[in-house]
Amino acid sequence: MFENIKEGIVYKNLLNGEWIKSKSESTIDVHSPVNGDVIGKVQAMTKDEIDKTIENSKIAQKNWAEKPLNERAAVLHKCADLLEENISVLSDFLQKEIAKNKSSAISEVKRTASFIRFTADEAKHMEGETITGDNFPGFKKNKVSVVHRVPLGTVLAISPFNYPINLSVSKIAPALAAGNSVILKPPSQGSISALYVAELFNKAGIPKGVLNTVTGKGSEIGDYIVTHPGIDFINFTGSTEVGKHIAVIAGMVPMLMELGGKDAAIVLEDSDLRDAAKDIVAGAYIYSGQRCTAIKRVLAINDISDELAPLMLEEIKNLKVGMPEDDCEVTPLINNSAADFVQELIDDALKKGAKLLIGNKRKENLMYPTLLDNVTTDMRIAWEEPFGPVLPILRVQSVEEAIEIANKSQYGLQSSVFTKNIDYAFHVASKLEVGTVQINDKTERGPDHFPFLGVKASGMGTQGIRYSIEAMSRKKVIVLNIHEFS
Ligand code: NAP
Ligand code: G3H
Numbered sequence: 336m337f338e339n340i341k342e343g344i345v346y347k348n349l350l351n352g353e354w355i356k357s358k359s360e361s362t363i364d365v366h367s368p369v370n371g372d373v374i375g376k377v378q379a380m381t382k383d384e385i386d387k388t389i390e391n392s393k394i395a396q397k398n399w400a401e402k403p404l405n406e407r408a409a410v411l412h413k414c415a416d417l418l419e420e421n422i423s424v425l426s427d428f429l430q431k432e433i434a435k436n437k438s439s440a441i442s443e444v445k446r447t448a449s450f451i452r453f454t455a456d457e458a459k460h461m462e463g464e465t466i467t468g469d470n471f472p473g474f475k476k477n478k479v480s481v482v483h484r485v486p487l488g489t490v491l492a493i494s495p496f497n498y499p500i501n502l503s504v505s506k507i508a509p510a511l512a513a514g515n516s517v518i519l520k521p522p523s524q525g526s527i528s529a530l531y532v533a534e535l536f537n538k539a540g541i542p543k544g545v546l547n548t549v550t551g552k553g554s555e556i557g558d559y560i561v562t563h564p565g566i567d568f569i570n571f572t573g574s575t576e577v578g579k580h581i582a583v584i585a586g587m588v589p590m591l592m593e594l595g596g597k598d599a600a601i602v603l604e605d606s607d608l609r610d611a612a613k614d615i616v617a618g619a620y621i622y623s624g625q626r627c628t629a630i631k632r633v634l635a636i637n638d639i640s641d642e643l644a645p646l647m648l649e650e651i652k653n654l655k656v657g658m659p660e661d662d663c664e665v666t667p668l669i670n671n672s673a674a675d676f677v678q679e680l681i682d683d684a685l686k687k688g689a690k691l692l693i694g695n696k697r698k699e700n701l702m703y704p705t706l707l708d709n710v711t712t713d714m715r716i717a718w719e720e721p722f723g724p725v726l727p728i729l730r731v732q733s734v735e736e737a738i739e740i741a742n743k744s745q746y747g748l749q750s751s752v753f754t755k756n757i758d759y760a761f762h763v764a765s766k767l768e769v770g771t772v773q774i775n776d777k778t779e780r781g782p783d784h785f786p787f788l789g790v791k792a793s794g795m796g797t798q799g800i801r802y803s804i805e806a807m808s809r810k811k812v813i814v815l816n817i818h819e820f821s
Contacts, residue, residue, distance in 0.1 A: 395544025618777025
């Protein structure tokens with residue numbers, strides 16, 4: 336199935352249906368976070384090759400857009416089937432390349448296949464409308480606006496390391512369904528898993544050039560590709576730092592951005608603390624906290640932390656720490672510098688008086704789950720996104736104070752509110768400046784047909800199957816002026 340995409344451990348790029356090497360003769364080593372081994376090398380593409388790729392994508396898009404929607408949808412269904420048939424290769428590679436534990440890796444692939452199928456079906460319901468002129472004063476019924484949706488052209492999809500398959504496909508599938516061509520720039524760490532998926536799309540019958548890939552370090556080729564005049568839409572998921580940079584330099588190109596988060600769990604005094612502890616721990620530590628939607632701070636009202644913290648500790652002690660193939664929830668972080676950063680935040684909090692309840696233990700890039708109590712707002716961990724398995728508890732005196740601290744963050748992705756009083760939960764939810772509030776559960780993106788969005792530094796635009804298709808298509812209006820007969 337994958338014989339074309341590599342020579343030995345050197346992976347190529349998909350261009351116009353063929354797998355090719357870069358003329359740069361330069362490659363990027365992809366190291367496994369599990370043991371540091373080089374598990375593959377990907378091409379460092381040149382600017383000239385990026386130009387050719389974009390040119391090819393633009394030509395291919397015209398025919399793809401002409402293809403009847405039901406035929407585009409059928410090809411997407413085939414992609415989903417192939418993904419599922421190759422679940423074992425893909426999930427094994429995810430474990431090696433990004434140290435995602437076995438069951439989460441399998442679920443990433445399954446979820447992605449379901450995502451593609453739902454997208455293919457949803458696209459068939461993206462119907463237009465007709466509007467008659469007489470709704471507006473001074474116009475008559477003979478002016479009829481026929482509104483339908485057309486693709487934007489060539490979509491640049493840039494995905495992050497933590498879901499290299501799902502967060503690549505959640506851009507590719509809606510873009511293709513809408514009739515765009517796609518250039519995928521995968522994360523360097525995660526690129527191989529994404530290239531496998533590109534080959535499955537290729538094998539499923541996505542026409543030549545409709546999906547091309549570009550590999551190379553974001554810091555080297557990123558600015559060039561995002562400012563390229565051939566790009567009609569940028570769909571980016573990654574850090575706020577890079578997202579803001581792209582938004583500044585890219586100019587008048589429409590964008591959909593999902594960025595960082597500092598999701599708060601607000602725990603009220605009347606909540607079921609055992610349930611809350613379970614959800615918070617799962618939300619904070621799964622995949623070592625390397626999720627934009629991980630719970631990244633707990634705001635506990637009054638002294639309920641005295642009860643909540645021991646319940647959380649019980650849950651944390653049940654987490655398995657170790658290697659992805661042993662299906663441990665807490666696995667090595669993506670690299671050593673990510674672990675150094677998490678350590679910095681822990682050290683800063685402890686120096687300033689936070690109480691260590693568990694953790695602060697590290698073996699290279701494997702960080703043990705760490706829980707800090709009595710965290711105060713002068714500590715960096717109260718505000719910064721660790722992207723690692725550390726969770727601060729901030730004790731607050733009132734719900735108002737919890738809301739104030741929650742909203743002071745630069746981020747606005749999601750929040751959780753734990754309480755038995757659903758009416759009050761809605762009140763709190765209405766005050767929180769985030770894209771989504773979860774009542775009595777952990778923060779999370781799925782199910783994938785829900786709208787998913789971040790406000791403030793957490794993103795712009797809305798993703799989610801229908802919303803992504805809408806974002807990557809536009810209205811086309813044709814006005815029919817019907818001759819009136821007296
Ligand atoms: P990242 O460092 O921002 O990288 C994301 C992607 O951007 C990678 O493909 C990267 O390529 C590329 N890139 C880097 N510089 C670029 C530039 N100048 N122009 C264009 N592309 C560039 O993020 P990450 O470390 O992979 O992911 C972690 C971050 O993503 C966290 O902050 C997390 O919260 C956020 N995230 C958000 C969501 C969400 O839905 N809100 C989902 C997942 C992750 P290279 O790998 O080659 O550098
Ligand atoms: O890392 C960001 C992802 O969008 C989070 O997705 O909530 O399904 O883990 P998730």
